[in-house]
Amino acid sequence: MALDAATAKEMIQKLAEDRTAYLDTLSRAHDVLAQALEAAATGKPPPKLTSDAVHQNASSNSNSNIVEIGSLKKSSTFSPEDSDTDDNESMFVQEPLPRESYDEDGLRKYIRQNDWTSNDRAIIGTVLNNKQLLERTNIFPVTLGSVDDRSHLSHYSIFDVGKDGAPLEIRKADAKPVSRAQAIWNNLKGINADESRQREAVGRITIVREPSPLLFAALHYTMHSHFDMDEAFTLLVEDKTTAFAHRPFSTNDRHQRTFVFTLDFFTIIGDECQPASWQRSDEEGAASETHVPLSRCSSYIALSLSGPPARQVRNKARRAERKMGNIFDPFAPWHVLSIQHYPDWKHSIDAHNSTRHYVNGPEAFLITLRAEFKDAQKRLREVYNRISDLVRMPPNFMFSRAARDRLLFEDEEFTFSRRYFWAHQSLGIMNEDIQEMVLAYRSVFTEHVWDGSSKIIWPGDESVSSRYANWRKRMKILRADIEAELQGLEDIAAMNTDKMKEIKGLRDNLFSGTSVLESRRSVDQAIITVQQGHNIKLLTLVTIFFLPLMFVTSVFGMTNMPPNDSFHPFGIVTAVICLPTYMLIGSLNTSSGVHFWRSKTKQFFAFIGRMLTNLFALFGYTPEWAKNPKTHDYTAIKPIQHRSQSAHEGMAARGNIPGLLPSATTFPTRRPIVSPTGTGLHSSQNNLPRMLNSTTTVQFDDEKQPQSPHKESGPKHLIRKLYHGDHRRTNSWGT
Numbered sequence: 001m002a003l004d005a006a007t008a009k010e011m012i013q014k015l016a017e018d019r020t021a022y023l024d025t026l027s028r029a030h031d032v033l034a035q036a037l038e039a040a041a042t043g044k045p046p047p048k049l050t051s052d053a054v055h056q057n058a059s060s061n062s063n064s065n066i067v068e069i070g071s072l073k074k075s076s077t078f079s080p081e082d083s084d085t086d087d088n089e090s091m092f093v094q095e096p097l098p099r100e101s102y103d104e105d106g107l108r109k110y111i112r113q114n115d116w117t118s119n120d121r122a123i124i125g126t127v128l129n130n131k132q133l134l135e136r137t138n139i140f141p142v143t144l145g146s147v148d149d150r151s152h153l154s155h156y157s158i159f160d161v162g163k164d165g166a167p168l169e170i171r172k173a174d175a176k177p178v179s180r181a182q183a184i185w186n187n188l189k190g191i192n193a194d195e196s197r198q199r200e201a202v203g204r205i206t207i208v209r210e211p212s213p214l215l216f217a218a219l220h221y222t223m224h225s226h227f228d229m230d231e232a233f234t235l236l237v238e239d240k241t242t243a244f245a246h247r248p249f250s251t252n253d254r255h256q257r258t259f260v261f262t263l264d265f266f267t268i269i270g271d272e273c274q275p276a277s278w279q280r281s282d283e284e285g286a287a288s289e290t291h292v293p294l295s296r297c298s299s300y301i302a303l304s305l306s307g308p309p310a311r312q313v314r315n316k317a318r319r320a321e322r323k324m325g326n327i328f329d330p331f332a333p334w335h336v337l338s339i340q341h342y343p344d345w346k347h348s349i350d351a352h353n354s355t356r357h358y359v360n361g362p363e364a365f366l367i368t369l370r371a372e373f374k375d376a377q378k379r380l381r382e383v384y385n386r387i388s389d390l391v392r393m394p395p396n397f398m399f400s401r402a403a404r405d406r407l408l409f410e411d412e413e414f415t416f417s418r419r420y421f422w423a424h425q426s427l428g429i430m431n432e433d434i435q436e437m438v439l440a441y442r443s444v445f446t447e448h449v450w451d452g453s454s455k456i457i458w459p460g461d462e463s464v465s466s467r468y469a470n471w472r473k474r475m476k477i478l479r480a481d482i483e484a485e486l487q488g489l490e491d492i493a494a495m496n497t498d499k500m501k502e503i504k505g506l507r508d509n510l511f512s513g514t515s516v517l518e519s520r521r522s523v524d525q526a527i528i529t530v531q532q533g534h535n536i537k538l539l540t541l542v543t544i545f546f547l548p549l550m551f552v553t554s555v556f557g558m559t560n561m562p563p564n565d566s567f568h569p570f571g572i573v574t575a576v577i578c579l580p581t582y583m584l585i586g587s588l589n590t591s592s593g594v595h596f597w598r599s600k601t602k603q604f605f606a607f608i609g610r611m612l613t614n615l616f617a618l619f620g621y622t623p624e625w626a627k628n629p630k631t632h633d634y635t636a637i638k639p640i641q642h643r644s645q646s647a648h649e650g651m652a653a654r655g656n657i658p659g660l661l662p663s664a665t666t667f668p669t670r671r672p673i674v675s676p677t678g679t680g681l682h683s684s685q686n687n688l689p690r691m692l693n694s695t696t697t698v699q700f701d702d703e704k705q706p707q708s709p710h711k712e713s714g715p716k717h718l719i720r721k722l723y724h725g726d727h728r729r730t731n732s733w734g735t
Helices: 005-042 104-113 118-129 131-135 180-188 213-223 229-237 253-257 361-391 401-408 415-444 447-451 466-556 568-588 591-618 647-654 687-692 715-724
Strands: 066-068 155-161 167-169 203-209 242-244 258-268 294-305 311-314 324-327 334-341
Touching: 104 118, 104 131, 104 213, 118 213, 118 229, 155 180, 180 213, 203 213, 203 361, 213 229, 213 334, 229 258, 229 294, 229 334, 242 415, 253 258, 253 294, 258 361, 258 415, 294 361, 334 361, 361 415, 361 466, 401 466, 415 466, 447 466, 466 568, 568 591
Parallel strands: 203 334
Antiparallel strands: 155 167, 155 203, 242 258, 258 294, 294 334, 311 324
């Protein structure tokens, strides 16, 4: 794993401080042992040990034989509560982990025979599809430096926790330099496997960062007996923060033992880093002043408690499949697994060290989770800073008009609209991720979990024993630390919200300025369009002016015309053709002229229609267009009504007043009317009142009128029917 200069400098400083603290502790321990030997030789009582600090009593009394044991405040980089421990080992887990040993042949067989899920194949698909890889003598790369599967960028931290609670990092010394993937496998493949070692591990902390597909398969192989690795791979692939506490009623024994927490959020792709194929990431990839390459990143943190169940709990659900569930002892042998897949260089590698002492697995799990929250806070804050730089005003904004115009008016590529939209939505998605992390934590770690009153998650309060009392006291301190990290995440969410409001204001200003600019351009374009319309109109008038002249000249320009004829016929024809044409064009150029000629045209066609109907009726034929006078009404255009009717007159004209007929003057006077007896024609409207006063009975009750196909009813419909004639007759005009 490549380190930048700042990280390397920080690590060197910490190593120097740890070395000073270690030498100081060694010197003080040497003095204690020397005093013990001297006391044994002289017969004096041996020095007494207290639980405060390892230093010589500063008292001037030379006969003092008291040595105090406590925290190292000088040259120590860790807080006292991290390095403080009790001499009584009964406060810690004492039962060692079962021995486990794995080899490469077993890994090959496991890869071939295991039933891999679709999400498993998404992560280790390149291994499953590479048949030659499993046939090689060394399944892991042997080349030092860069390799094709990028396992040289993987990093790991593996700790064995002893009965004193102190984590000791596992770094096996190899006979010759090996690749990074081989080194990780050498430390993964055994737990308490070396029988010559007197220090047995009661807990194992395994942290692997950016593992290659082959290392993912190795983790699945070595951890599947403690964790549901299929579920772990699924949670890594899915873009969701999830928390699964111990599930005592699950049919899967591993779900009963494990406590799972997954984090999923954004990070900026680091230099030389590459997101995995199953991670959603930026398509462009390269970072620039106008682009921030982002990638989804995820981590899996889980605790597994070994040994037999400590007790059982009853399932109170009505439709439960299992009535009883298993609860495991918090002080049982344990495993903590952390798989981190972040394509950057922002990992915290000091979450665990030998100066800390873990009383049990839940404490180590919570410290690992706290480190992940801290890393998430660091990554999300950097994303916020980069997005803020992307939308920040340039330095010359207050002094350069060109810079202000560039931000106020959008360009052809919609640069700032795209930028503001992306920044606003990205910050919103970041806030959703933060809310999911905080909600997942607080929905699981309730007050009952911290005080020990929970029946399922790590039960046991301070009254159980001194071991539980000590553990609960340490849990209170750890809870405060985790809450502080969550508060940092919520502060970032508040900063994101404020920045979103700022971006919204910038976007609104951009839209306003661009809208004003577009409005001005639209006005200019409208003026140009009007001018073009005038030009086209002028060209049309000129063309129409010469059109009758061209017609006359073409007629008189024929070759069969008399060559010596007088010009009088030409002038007369020109005047007869051109003057009416010009008058017609002039009148059509006004709205009143258009209405006049339209009405006259319709009257002409109405007259032609009546003539043709009467002509066809002489031969006993009725055209289709004459059978429905309403559809083919060739009456004249109604005159424009220059005054409004009263409400009473309007209702009477529409036939909406029962017992009142429309005025007879509203009907045309030149329409034939069928007599009440149906035998005669009356061409005068004076017969209409006499017809209505005859023996024909008119029913005006709208509810009893038969409905026509056109859904017309009422007095108006009846009078129109009498006026036009029965449309069921062969001749609708009364012939």
